[in-house]
Amino acid sequence: MSETDTPRPVPTLLDLFLTYGKIGLIGFGGINAWARRVLVEEKRWLTDQEYAETLGLGQVLPGPNALNAAIMVGDRFHGTAGAIAAPGAMFGGPLVLLAGLATFYDAYGEVPIVKAILAGLAAAAAGMVIGTAAKMTQKLKPPPALLAVGLIALVAAGVFRVPLPWVVLGLAPFGILAARHVMRAK
Amino acid sequence: MTATVFWQLVLGFGAISLVSVGGGIAVLPEMHRLVVEVHGWMTDADFARRFALAQAAPGPNVLVVGLFGWHVGGIAGMLTAVLAMTLPTSLMAFGFSRLRARLAGKTWLRIAERGLVPIAVGLIAASGLILARGAASGWIPVAVTAGSTLFVWRTDYSPLWILAGGAIVGALLL
CATH class of the missing domain: 1.10.287 (Helix Hairpins)
Structure with missing residues (x-):
């Protein structure tokens, strides 16, 4: 754990809530790629190794690994409050959006341009997930x-x-x- | 949403959540069995379309259960399905997180964690592969996936750019 010279910033509870809210809302193609990017590269709250280890534990416990990781990251920085705030923010925003999308889809799902845009987006999101795995492998050596x-x-x-x-x-x-x-x- | 459907959602997704190891995409075959084969709530085609929609939206992949719940019970069905799928395992993860805090620094724990890292990364790659297969309806989406892989792997620009690019290519060419 003593791998850097610069001290890592510690988030406040509000930071944690807002950041996980952001991760949820930009998290196309699944959360993990974005969580790594934001927590490790942008905020520097965790190292690559720490993030991957947390994700590894989340992976082995039952339940979605992204959710388990969010609970553990929240708990790590702010105990019970953090363990509620991080996953709550991560799910809350996307759920509202998804309810809107489901309504939109019920009405316009058969329109060709909507179908075409979804197809292109899904293809790009797939590549993003693969690229993230490659990047993690390269960094973890x-x-x-x-x-x-x-x-x-x-x-x-x-x-x-x-x-x-x-x-x-x-x-x-x-x-x-x-x-x-x-x-x-x- | 009837009481019957409510309990079918709670018990069905609750049970899936307890055997789910990995992200939301890993449990899709189990979900298919529940909503298409066991309960006949939707056709194969409905299932595939709802999944594509969830993939196109941001958020944890497991939120696809919300769309299945929405299909049978509107907004109440959505919330029921998501909570059934997430609450029991969240309590477990929280308990484990506490346990881990007490054990922090133990060498065997760090070894165990370190050993699990490559499995997690391998499974992320597998998810990408499965997503790519689902999106590959022709050579254009395959090219988009390949370009997006290189973009995210080799550059540090925000991946939102390549997602926007994918949507534009889709609108123009698909």
Whole structure:
């Protein structure tokens, strides 16, 4: 944890609420890519490693990983209040928007231009998620064994559509063993 | 929304949430079984369109359950589905977060966390792949996806630019 010379800023509860509200509303293609960008790159509240570790824990607990991560980040900085404010803001804005979209879709979903715009947007969002995974990998510089674990997770879940509990529970022991080896070697 | 539908939403999505490990996209096959096969609330085509709409909107991917809830119970159905899908596991995550705070700094915990990181990144990549497959209705969307991947990976500009670009390409060419 002692990897930087400059102290990291600590958010106030309002910061946390507003920032997670923003992450929710700009979070196209899922939250995780944007949460990393805002929390690590823009606000510098967490390091890349800390964010990825929080996400890793959120991934193993049941429930959406983005939500679990938001609860843990909120709790980390402001306890119970933070654990409510961060996910509340992250879900609140998009829910209002989604209710509006559902109404709009019921009325105009069959209009060709609406369909075309949605198709283009979905294609770009998919690339954004892939690009984020590539960027995270590049920044984390995983040693070969850990890289292999990540690639197997990608192929198992993305290509063979192995159910997620199997992917995570099956790979976790190997990831942990590899991490143990890497950290011992240091 | 009838009481029956309310409880079907609560129990159905609540149960899915407890077996969901990963993000909202990972549990889509389970959701499909619930809303299309078990309850017959919508057709395959309805399901696919609602999912595309949720993908096009910002917010956690799991919010797609809100659109399924909306379909059967309007705004009350939306809130019921989202809460059923998020509340039980949120309490668990909170409990675990507290536990983690007490254990902070323990070496074995850091090793466990470090070992889970690549799985998380691999699963994000898998989500991207699945999203890309869903969006790939021809060579133009595939090109948009490839361009967007490179843009986000190789530059530090806000990804909103490439999303706007995708929407414009869609409006003009699709």
